[in-house]
Amino acid sequence: MKIKICFLFPFIVILSINVAHAQLLNKLKNKANQEVNKLEKGATSTPQTQAPPNKNKLSANVTRTSVVKLGTDEVFDYSENCIDLGASLDQISFVISKQGGSSSQCYTYKNGTRTPVACPNGSTAGCQTVLQCSYSALKELEMNSDDFKKYVSNETESHSIPQPTVTDEQLKAMAAYMTPAQLEEVKKGLAEAKKQTAGQSYSTIKSSSITFNGKKYGPYKLVQKVFLSADGKNFFAIVTEDKSNSQGQNKMITSASPKTLILGDMDSPVSCFASPDNSDFGYVAMGLSSQKYVVVTSTGKTYDRPLNTGFSGVWFSSIGNHVIFLSQNQLSMDGQVIKTFSNEESPNPCDLFVSSDGKGVTTIKDNKVSFADGDYFEYPLKVAIVYIGGKPYYKWMALENKEVVIYQKPY
16 A cells, blocks of 8 residues: 655635626627628628628617718728717717728718728727727726736735644654555655745735825725726725734725725625716625625615526616626516526627616627617617717617618617
8 A cells, every 4th residue: 555645835826807898888890890891801802892781670769860871992991990979970980991002091980071090900909998888897907917916016925835844753653554665755755845845935915005096095905806997087996904803804995985885704706886977886796604696786775696596797777777687597687587598698798788677678699789679680880878868879880782870769
């Protein structure tokens, strides 16, 4: 019988969790652009100019407005993804490229006027920091990333790795059931472990602080999570403060308000969320003792969902600041289930639009926006929610037979 002795030493594991991002909606564009580019630019020497037909079913409450008719030598520039859908038709902007000769000329269309601009040449670097979503999504900073370190500073302390030891009494006890060869192997392993750990040390975080817009927050025992608002003007964070017990006390803080939210002792933080104007904010945590997801907002609202249903996202609705919670296949508003999806659907939170009464859910899937009233539209270039006269509207852009058009539908 051969016996192996394993020596374990302290180590630190830091988990990094990615998340999701800012501004108003559109997960449709990339695939739609690929489909259109196949038709417009093609693999042949003669470029196509017809986009795939926009199949739709639209009610009388939808308005259609032609914005601009492209010339025969002009194409909609899909390499430029900064389409801007303002509240009025005069505010929209996009890029048109004029083909021909050895070079292309690009124009922006904004405020009803075409203006020559440098062509993007396939670069969309200026747009990728603004990922679109149906709600005002916070951007989580990945722990230990450059963005995280920009705001969070840690004070660390070093610890020597303890040397593995076996007392004479333990060796005698081993000798009672080991052969001399086995005992010698244990001693060699112990000597090698001591050699490897000699002079070695590890670091732990002693305290953490957040510096944002010139103001310092903390120090705290640990800064666990940091989120930025869509405009980058405010942060939301989960921090740990010292407490009588060794675990510490978790709480949510923000630069947008002096108010803090205290997490339960057995609650493990998952995410933070906030309304567009930061008038309300909150967190979702795993309640390990209750076996439920716990949602708490700054206005005192508290909801929970079963832990075994999973978690895909939590956010405030565009109208009314209702708390929307998406599990693996159930959508809830203010703690009540309003829609159940099939297991095959797996909706993305950013592609869901919930009506103010929770009775209607508009979804985006496979380049198709399906409205709650049965209307649908395929291959919009961009979709957004805009407010006109204080009322919300869906607004989307489409390319139809060389014509850029804008559709608008009451939310």
